[in-house]
Amino acid sequence: MTIKQTKKLANKQENTQKEATPTTTVGPPLWLLAELTYDCPLHCPYCSNPTELGDTEKELTTQEWCQVFTQAREMGAVQLGFSGGEPLLRKDLEVLVKHARELGFYTNLITSGIGLTEKRIAKLKVAGLDHIQISFQGADPEVNDAIAGRGNAYQQKFNMAKSVKAQGYPMVLNFVISKQNIAQIPEIMRLSCELEADYVELATAQYYGWAYTNRDHLLPSKEQLVESERLVNEFRDQQQGKGPHFIFVTPDYFETRPKACMNGWGTTFLTVTPDGSALPCHSAKMLPLTFPNVKDKSVSDIWQQDFSFDYFRGDDWMPQPCKGCDEKEKDFGGCRCQAYMMTGDMHKTDPVCSKSEDHHLIQQAIESATNPSKAIEKRINHTANKHGKDSSLNITRVKV
Amino acid sequence: MITSTTTPSLNAMFRLQWEKAQNCFVLLFPEGMVKLNGSAGEIMQLIDGEKTVQQITETLQNKFPEGGDLSNDVNEFITTAIEKKWLYNDH
Numbered sequence: 377m378t379i380k381q382t383k384k385l386a387n388k389q390e391n392t393q394k395e396a397t398p399t400t401t402v403g404p405p406l407w408l409l410a411e412l413t414y415d416c417p418l419h420c421p422y423c424s425n426p427t428e429l430g431d432t433e434k435e436l437t438t439q440e441w442c443q444v445f446t447q448a449r450e451m452g453a454v455q456l457g458f459s460g461g462e463p464l465l466r467k468d469l470e471v472l473v474k475h476a477r478e479l480g481f482y483t484n485l486i487t488s489g490i491g492l493t494e495k496r497i498a499k500l501k502v503a504g505l506d507h508i509q510i511s512f513q514g515a516d517p518e519v520n521d522a523i524a525g526r527g528n529a530y531q532q533k534f535n536m537a538k539s540v541k542a543q544g545y546p547m548v549l550n551f552v553i554s555k556q557n558i559a560q561i562p563e564i565m566r567l568s569c570e571l572e573a574d575y576v577e578l579a580t581a582q583y584y585g586w587a588y589t590n591r592d593h594l595l596p597s598k599e600q601l602v603e604s605e606r607l608v609n610e611f612r613d614q615q616q617g618k619g620p621h622f623i624f625v626t627p628d629y630f631e632t633r634p635k636a637c638m639n640g641w642g643t644t645f646l647t648v649t650p651d652g653s654a655l656p657c658h659s660a661k662m663l664p665l666t667f668p669n670v671k672d673k674s675v676s677d678i679w680q681q682d683f684s685f686d687y688f689r690g691d692d693w694m695p696q697p698c699k700g701c702d703e704k705e706k707d708f709g710g711c712r713c714q715a716y717m718m719t720g721d722m723h724k725t726d727p728v729c730s731k732s733e734d735h736h737l738i739q740q741a742i743e744s745a746t747n748p749s750k751a752i753e754k755r756i757n758h759t760a761n762k763h764g765k766d767s768s769l770n771i772t773r774v775k776v
Numbered sequence: 777m778i779t780s781t782t783t784p785s786l787n788a789m790f791r792l793q794w795e796k797a798q799n800c801f802v803l804l805f806p807e808g809m810v811k812l813n814g815s816a817g818e819i820m821q822l823i824d825g826e827k828t829v830q831q832i833t834e835t836l837q838n839k840f841p842e843g844g845d846l847s848n849d850v851n852e853f854i855t856t857a858i859e860k861k862w863l864y865n866d867h
């Protein structure tokens with residue numbers, strides 16, 4: 377699971393009509409991200425899942441998920457992402473997709489491709505799945521499988537991407553770009569054309585969860601990024617409107633203004649974690665706030681009344697320099713998780729902002745990435761695995 | 777360029793749907809949504825890969841007789857929608 381999916385969604389929203397002026401009532405959670413399980417057969421060092429994964433025994437049941445979908449849809453949610461971990465590990469995925477599709481959701485499967493088969497792709501189609509997104513770690517087996525921490529991952533992904541297109545789905549390919557694979561951008565673009573992807577996200581890792589731990593090994597240099605962007609632009613020019621649509625996402629560490637995180641806290645996105653915690657952003661669990669659980673409260677109570685969902689809405693909570701800043705409507709002061717991780721205070725201005733008194737921390741991180749001082753840590757998976765017998769899941773810590 | 781005999785069809789990547797909460801038609805696609813204004817929604821509803829631009833215009837003209845000549849609006853929207861790849865342009 378990579379974090380940028382949800383962070384990017386807002387950019388894809390377009391309007392043919394002017395938005396009504398905002399009223400005091402809260403709009404619906406348009407996007408629901410259902411993290412079905414944190415279990416995953418891969419060990420990506422950029423994974424944005426929490427480094428403490430919790431207990432698979434506490435995962436929501438089929439019925440509990442269906443109820444969440446029904447309640448969210450009633451409020452006006454329209455996009456639903458099935459994510460994780462690896463959502464294919466849930467045997468009831470087809471049942472969940474079918475229920476969601478019948479409710480009128482646009483259903484997105486966000487998968488590593490491991491565990492997919494032609495038969496399952498067909499079954500999901502019958503259930504009503506609208507779109508499949510497959511993540512790749514690199515453009516060839518060597519790079520891909522070294523990053524994913526599993527042999528034959530590349531070949532499996534390649535075959536499944538072919539089958540997804542052959543079975544008529546729209547397909548997004550997602551490449552998390554880091555120091556480890558940034559030199560492969562040209563090969564990645566060629567591979568995407570060969571696989572007939574519709575959209576391709578070349579998204580530099582964002583630094584949450586495991587990615588934060590491994591930041592020094594992931595964060596590319598400014599020069600590498602400039603060169604990559606140039607290559608992507610050059611490729612786009614040659615495409616003449618044909619082939620995949622490439623989306624290049626640079627890391628905010630090299631910006632002077634933060635991203636408008638989650639399109640504004642509690643305005644658009646709702647994440648439900650495997651155990652039923654409801655979050656305004658999928659890394660928010662790290663914050664010193666108590667978040668509600670869908671087992672105890674309805675989605676509408678959570679969205680409209682819960683303290684934590686209201687906490688960073690609007691601008692009353694903002695300290696200076698954000699409070700007096702004329703750009704606060706644009707970026708809402710940036711990412712609360714990033715502020716918390718880097719400064720220890722979740723209210724502070726996102727250090728990415730050049731107006732932040734903590735901006736030097738970003739400069740230090742860039743500097744530190746030129747010379748990593750500790751070894752990379754691969755994501756740890758559950759030792760006792762509920763969903764399968766895959767022996768690679770028993771690896772607890774692999775240093776490379 | 778589109779002509780009166782152009783037969784637009786919806787790109788399979790998109791799904792057209794009425795959204796009660798938005799009070800408008802929307803186009804849904806991987807992880808995204810486009811909200812359509814009233815006239816765009818009326819036009820999109822008629823696009824089925826069989827009707828020509830002229831037939832679409834006539835249907836709307838009959839539905840909204842007070843609307844004056846709609847052909848420019850229809851042509852303009854369909855042209856934009858083809859540019860945005862929401863629609864295919866099958867002659």
Ligand code: SF4
Nearest residue numbers: 377416418420423461
């Ligand atoms: S280990 Fe890799 S594939 Fe698995 S959830 Fe994390 S990022 Fe996704």
Ligand code: SF4
Nearest residue numbers: 698701703704709729
């Ligand atoms: S000071 Fe705050 S509101 Fe102003 S640009 Fe920086 S992060 Fe945004």
